[in-house]
Amino acid sequence: xxxxxxxxxxxxxxxxxxxxxxLLGFELExxxxxxxxxxxWYLDFLLASSLGHQxxxxxxxxxxxxxxxxGARHGCRGSGAASRLTPLR
Numbered sequence: 001x002x003x004x005x006x007x008x009x010x011x012x013x014x015x016x017x018x019x020x021x022x023l024l025g026f027e028l029e030x031x032x033x034x035x036x037x038x039x040x041w042y043l044d045f046l047l048a049s050s051l052g053h054q055x056x057x058x059x060x061x062x063x064x065x066x067x068x069x070x071g072a073r074h075g076c077r078g079s080g081a082a083s084r085l086t087p088l089r
Contacts, residue, residue: 008057015050019043 022043025031031039 004057004060008053011053012050015046015053019046019050022046 022039025039
């Protein structure tokens with residue numbers, strides 16, 4: 001789960017930088033009016049992709065939590081990454 005969280009963070013950060021870069025182009029008036037449609041389409045694509053990734057991440061976390069709760073009910077330790085970590089003292 002830790003590797004998934006790290007790669008997810010990097011992916012979300014990369015997309016945020018890409019969106020910021022495109023929006024900055026509007027503020028600096030770098031785009032010709034004929035390019036607006038393309039840039040807006042790409043912004044829509046990036047934001048939809050980011051939303052899809054966030055939904056998938058949320059579902060992954062919920063599934064992992066449900067698996068660990070189910071394992072705890074049956075007296076088993078979960079096999080998720082969180083169950084392998086030792087608590088800090």
